[in-house]
Amino acid sequence: MQFDVETDVVVVGGGGGGLVAALTAREAGAEVAILEKSERLGGNTALSSGSIPGAGTRFQVAAGIADGWERLAEDIHRRTRGTAPRDLVEVLARESAPLVEWLVDAVGLPLDLMADLKKVGHSVPRLHAPVGRQGQTLVTGLERAAQAAGVLISPGNPVSGLLTVPGDDGPRVVGVSVGAGDDAEGYTVGARCVILAANGFGANRALLRRYIPEIAEAPYFGHLGNAGEAIGWAADLGAHLVNMGAYQGHASIAQPHGALLSWAAVERGGLLVNREGRRFVDETLGYSGCASAVLAQPGGQGFVVYDGETHDYLAEKAEDYRDLMHFGGVMRADDAATLAVRAGLDPAALEETLADYAEAASGARPDPFGRSAFGQAPLRPPLCLVRVTAGLFHTQGGVDVDAAGRVRCANGAVIPNLYAVGGVAVGVSGAHGGAGYCSANGLLAALGLGRLAGRDAARRLS
Numbered sequence: 209m210q211f212d213v214e215t216d217v218v219v220v221g222g223g224g225g226g227l228v229a230a231l232t233a234r235e236a237g238a239e240v241a242i243l244e245k246s247e248r249l250g251g252n253t254a255l256s257s258g259s260i261p262g263a264g265t266r267f268q269v270a271a272g273i274a275d276g277w278e279r280l281a282e283d284i285h286r287r288t289r290g291t292a293p294r295d296l297v298e299v300l301a302r303e304s305a306p307l308v309e310w311l312v313d314a315v316g317l318p319l320d321l322m323a324d325l326k327k328v329g330h331s332v333p334r335l336h337a338p339v340g341r342q343g344q345t346l347v348t349g350l351e352r353a354a355q356a357a358g359v360l361i362s363p364g365n366p367v368s369g370l371l372t373v374p375g376d377d378g379p380r381v382v383g384v385s386v387g388a389g390d391d392a393e394g395y396t397v398g399a400r401c402v403i404l405a406a407n408g409f410g411a412n413r414a415l416l417r418r419y420i421p422e423i424a425e426a427p428y429f430g431h432l433g434n435a436g437e438a439i440g441w442a443a444d445l446g447a448h449l450v451n452m453g454a455y456q457g458h459a460s461i462a463q464p465h466g467a468l469l470s471w472a473a474v475e476r477g478g479l480l481v482n483r484e485g486r487r488f489v490d491e492t493l494g495y496s497g498c499a500s501a502v503l504a505q506p507g508g509q510g511f512v513v514y515d516g517e518t519h520d521y522l523a524e525k526a527e528d529y530r531d532l533m534h535f536g537g538v539m540r541a542d543d544a545a546t547l548a549v550r551a552g553l554d555p556a557a558l559e560e561t562l563a564d565y566a567e568a569a570s571g572a573r574p575d576p577f578g579r580s581a582f583g584q585a586p587l588r589p590p591l592c593l594v595r596v597t598a599g600l601f602h603t604q605g606g607v608d609v610d611a612a613g614r615v616r617c618a619n620g621a622v623i624p625n626l627y628a629v630g631g632v633a634v635g636v637s638g639a640h641g642g643a644g645y646c647s648a649n650g651l652l653a654a655l656g657l658g659r660l661a662g663r664d665a666a667r668r669l670s
């Protein structure tokens with residue numbers, strides 16, 4: 209087959225997974241090109257808070273936190289009730305600490321261990337994030353490193369499909385076609401390996417309705433480029449699709465402000481109630497696991513109630529929270545009845561809910577929703593409340609991959625020369641909608657698989 213241009217490795221998508229895959233393959237000697245649909249790199253990675261799990265990093269050791277890959281793998285299996293692919297969980301858990309240390313040492317990213325917070329699904333503090341908690345910091349540093357290493361980066365070049373030739377056991381991928389937009393002709397790129405790093409289908413309502421109806425109508429907070437076409441190309445070649453109903457949602461998006469209320473408000477002892485002033489969910493399912501329950505409440509609304517101590521903590525630690533206060537998103541009162549009246553809830557119902565909750569938190573009786581961790585609850589006045597709704601951040605199911613990120617068919621055979629990372633690949637968030645998501649599974653699957661796929665692709669070229 210003739211191509212307009214040729215290279216060793218084509219990476220489709222210039223978010224975190226694509227940048228890491230490209231940089232890793234380039235470090236190992238391959239000629240690499242990134243083709244990105246949008247006019248700038250970044251995708252969801254740039255919109256994220258940039259938290260990455262690393263189990264057993266030297267930063268944890270310095271902070272006196274005992275951790276290791278086995279513990280991270282156990283945490284993921286517990287959260288997903290064993291429904292995440294075991295081989296992928298193991299290889300990503302093993303890769304997590306070297307990944308974080310490589311990002312700091314080789315890429316030069318300013319990552320800090322968030323040593324005072326365990327975060328949803330994790331049994332010890334192990335998330336590392338850029339100062340300022342901005343995913344854009346990851347993208348800027350990775351893009352700079354990729355450019356310096358000689359990766360060809362082409363924004364504004366949407367890939368429109370995979371090119372294949374027949375092989376002994378089915379089609380073999382030999383490149384991609386690129387539709388360069390309204391003003392330009394399409395062209396083809398020949399490649400010895402193609403790495404799909406185009407994320408999932410969060411921006412594609414039709415696919416959401418098909419695979420994840422429970423969150424399909426929720427507001428989407430991710431990148432609009434993530435329309436799921438790469439999953440479709442791989443499926444057309446026989447790729448096995450796994451856990452397509454998995455996603456990361458968020459159950460505490462302040463309404464109508466649209467700002468994120470940190471889940472620390474709940475983890476530190478807060479609770480969720482509905483318009484009637486009643487609880488409706490075990491809040492320890494986490495911000496992702498509670499999302500569908502919030503959407504199912506009257507008006508798709510919830511109300512996070514917490515106390516003044518947590519309010520002071522958030523006001524000190526979280527800039528978003530200070531903004532929310534500034535724009536009037538935080539209601540405050542000395543007692544439950546006054547707070548309820550301010551928020552338009554039934555005062556008697558909220559008083560009763562808080563009294564029952566205090567009993568469960570103090571261990572006087574079992575929690576009717578099964579909550580077992582209550583932070584600093586029972587709550588002490590003054591009380592605070594934020595009205596919230598839930599949204600979708602990104603999808604977590606996708607094509608089956610082996611431990612090197614190679615795309616697999618249902619019979620376990622790999623599709624020659626084709627890799628998938630990040631949201632294109634099945635992640636490690638299991639088969640239970642939003643409930644299997646451990647904080648930072650998204651970047652673990654994107655950057656971790658990016659390292660593994662980039663390394664394997666370069667190795668196979670030599």
Ligand SMILES: Cc1cc2nc3c(=O)[nH]c(=O)nc-3n(C[C@H](O)[C@H](O)[C@H](O)COP(=O)(O)OP(=O)(O)OC[C@H]3O[C@@H](n4cnc5c(N)ncnc54)[C@H](O)[C@@H]3O)c2cc1C
Pocket residue numbers: 220221222223224225226243244245246249250251252253254255256257258259260365366367368405406407408429430431432433434435437438601602629630631632647648649650651652654
């Ligand atoms: C508000 C928010 C906060 C988050 N915080 C965290 C966090 O702290 N930690 C964490 O682990 N996860 C977090 N996530 C999830 C995380 O952002 C994603 O899981 C991760 O960024 C996925 O990386 P990726 O490389 O797979 O995709 P992306 O970073 O989305 O990159 C995919 C790129 O592919 C491009 N693309 C798509 N189709 C094509 C095509 N046909 N041709 C060429 N290019 C294409 C897109 O334009 C996009 O730029 C958050 C998400 C959101 C929305």
